[in-house]
Amino acid sequence: MIDFLGSQQFIELIYLIASALFILALKWMNTPATARRGIVAGETGMVLAIGGTLLQLGIDGRMQHLVIDYKWVLIALVIGSGVGVPLGLVQMTAVPQRTALSHAFGAFCVTLVGTAEFYLRSPNVPAFTMSVLCCEVILGGLTVTGSLMAAGKLQEVLPQRPITYKGQNIVNLGLLAIAFVIAIYLVHDPSAKHLYPVMVGIALVFGVMLVIPIGGADMPTVISLLNSYAGLSAAAMGFVLNNKLLIIAGALDGSSGFILSVIMSKAMNRSFTNVLFGAFGQVAATAAAEQEARPVKSASPEEAAGILAAASKVVIIPGYGMAVAQAQHKVRELFDALTKRGVDVQFAIHPVAGRMPGHMNVLLAEADVPYDHLKEMDEINGDFPQTDVALVIGANDVTNPAAKTDKSSPIYGMPVLDVEKAHTAMVIKRSMNPGFAGIDNPLYYMDNTLMLFGDAKAFVTNIVKELSNSHG
Amino acid sequence: MSLVDGLFVFMLAGFIGFEVIKRISPLLHTPLMSITNALDAIAVVGAIVLVGRHESQLSFILGILAVVAATSNIVGGFLITDRMLKMFKTSRPTKS
Numbered sequence: 071m072i073d074f075l076g077s078q079q080f081i082e083l084i085y086l087i088a089s090a091l092f093i094l095a096l097k098w099m100n101t102p103a104t105a106r107r108g109i110v111a112g113e114t115g116m117v118l119a120i121g122g123t124l125l126q127l128g129i130d131g132r133m134q135h136l137v138i139d140y141k142w143v144l145i146a147l148v149i150g151s152g153v154g155v156p157l158g159l160v161q162m163t164a165v166p167q168r169t170a171l172s173h174a175f176g177a178f179c180v181t182l183v184g185t186a187e188f189y190l191r192s193p194n195v196p197a198f199t200m201s202v203l204c205c206e207v208i209l210g211g212l213t214v215t216g217s218l219m220a221a222g223k224l225q226e227v228l229p230q231r232p233i234t235y236k237g238q239n240i241v242n243l244g245l246l247a248i249a250f251v252i253a254i255y256l257v258h259d260p261s262a263k264h265l266y267p268v269m270v271g272i273a274l275v276f277g278v279m280l281v282i283p284i285g286g287a288d289m290p291t292v293i294s295l296l297n298s299y300a301g302l303s304a305a306a307m308g309f310v311l312n313n314k315l316l317i318i319a320g321a322l323d324g325s326s327g328f329i330l331s332v333i334m335s336k337a338m339n340r341s342f343t344n345v346l347f348g349a350f351g352q353v354a355a356t357a358a359a360e361q362e363a364r365p366v367k368s369a370s371p372e373e374a375a376g377i378l379a380a381a382s383k384v385v386i387i388p389g390y391g392m393a394v395a396q397a398q399h400k401v402r403e404l405f406d407a408l409t410k411r412g413v414d415v416q417f418a419i420h421p422v423a424g425r426m427p428g429h430m431n432v433l434l435a436e437a438d439v440p441y442d443h444l445k446e447m448d449e450i451n452g453d454f455p456q457t458d459v460a461l462v463i464g465a466n467d468v469t470n471p472a473a474k475t476d477k478s479s480p481i482y483g484m485p486v487l488d489v490e491k492a493h494t495a496m497v498i499k500r501s502m503n504p505g506f507a508g509i510d511n512p513l514y515y516m517d518n519t520l521m522l523f524g525d526a527k528a529f530v531t532n533i534v535k536e537l538s539n540s541h542g
Numbered sequence: 543m544s545l546v547d548g549l550f551v552f553m554l555a556g557f558i559g560f561e562v563i564k565r566i567s568p569l570l571h572t573p574l575m576s577i578t579n580a581l582d583a584i585a586v587v588g589a590i591v592l593v594g595r596h597e598s599q600l601s602f603i604l605g606i607l608a609v610v611a612a613t614s615n616i617v618g619g620f621l622i623t624d625r626m627l628k629m630f631k632t633s634r635p636t637k638s
Contacts, residue, residue, distance in 0.1 A: 099574050115581075139596045146613070150610040150614045154617030158620070158621025176585065183585065183608050187601075308552075318551060428575075
């Protein structure tokens with residue numbers, strides 16, 4: 071029995087169980103009803119895997135007469151947990167930047183392990199191991215700096231405007247090409263230790279260059295893409311270390327990020343190759359200038375409340391502006407007030423609303439909006455013609471009808487919510503300044519559109535106040 | 543494990559990932575990303591081995607940093623996913 075416990079097969083069995091638990095964890099993420107079971111499965115798998123590794127470490131140590139430094143392993147685990155707890159307790163509005171930061175941490179771990187393995191093994195590194203090791207640290211390195219850049223932009227410590235210059239793609243691809251040439255040389259001659267830091271350095275610079283041209287509205291795609299890169303680098307690490315569990319976890323994470331990137335790029339009408347090469351944000355520059363002042367109709371909170379109270383079906387379209395104004399709790403109060411009056415209220419969630427996939431759903435769930443009222447774009451678009459009021463809160467491009475009709479529009483072809491088909495569209499907006507992408511929205515000038523000028527939170531608060539006054 | 547074994551594992555896990563994740567409701571895409579992030583931090587096992595074996599000063603120090611980074615992802619990732627999922631409530635009576 072002790073022999074079995076100490077054998078390689080036993081550890082492999084533990085890893086096998088952990089792999090199954092990881093897959094179940096993702097499977098149970100399917101619906102909110104089973105999702106929390108998924109967390110327990112994931113945590114159990116994680117504890118098993120770490121326990122198994124500690125056990126194997128002890129066995130290897132005994133067989134190879136090594137002193138195993140358990141003390142420092144424990145210290146590092148404790149410090150890591152200490153760092154992790156506050157990162158797990160951030161505000162829900164800060165989740166996008168937290169996620170970007172955790173991609174950076176994950177890739178940082180992978181890059182460091184790859185680097186340590188290289189210096190331990192060089193110059194005796196078989197060609198295959200060296201090639202996956204290079205993939206591991208190049209992908210890992212660019213994910214570290216790319217994710218830090220993304221986190222900085224989301225936290226608004228870095229400028230959110232995309233920075234573009236002529237020949238940007240050529241510079242970026244050139245950098246990547248140099249990194250891979252060095253990688254090929256290292257595969258050929260793993261003793262060239264002096265070239266290794268150059269390769270990692272280029273990968274780090276490339277990560278920065280990749281995210282520089284990307285504006286805030288493109289963040290959902292970028293975060294998903296970095297998620298995918300982080301997963302793939304971990305899978306590559308699994309090949310270097312001969313660890314199937316790592317390969318599986320990396321492949322799962324890689325495919326998850328990949329699928330999310332595809333969904334996000336489809337929702338923005340960008341081709342996937344476009345996304346892969348990081349050529350985002352080029353849309354922004356063109357359209358802004360040529361508009362003249364056109365008349366719009368505006369309404370006060372009292373008028374808006376009156377129209378809402380008379381409606382029988384209301385669809386609310388939230389966007390990033392709602393998150394910025396922290397208006398989600400007030401929006402829930404509006405939802406409650408209208409529901410109490412017998413109005414059918416639904417939320418229309420565009421896939422790229424907000425700064426990461428699913429961002430709006432989390433914010434509204436935090437504000438206690440029941441999730442069966444959160445509808446995807448395809449599910450709700452057919453309902454707009456029967457909708458009395460479509461209320462847009464802090465969203466812009468995802469409601470732009472020009473995406474369907476105007477071939478010259480930079481967002482032509484992007485799937486949008488059919489807000490203009492509602493009997494009345496109301497848009498809460500600070501002013502007539504074009505949105506982040508600088509694209510004018512014809513919705514605002516339509517006959518059945520009312521502009522509600524003001525801060526999203528303050529305006530919704532006033533509507534709720536009006537509704538409760540007139541109710542009593 | 544041979545190279546080909548590893549590629550088989552990678553290919554199969556990739557396909558499972560696609561099939562499983564395709565079915566996940568867009569409602570839960572944010573928690574999905576935070577839980578895959580936590581699971582991905584299983585890379586900590588490689589870092590633990592580096593620290594434990596202490597084969598060189600460099601690998602030891604890099605290993606410690608790597609363990610700290612990955613562990614913070616594990617703890618933080620599971621914690622925030624759980625907090626998010628707790629918030630999702632339905633107005634329909636749940637079938638039990």
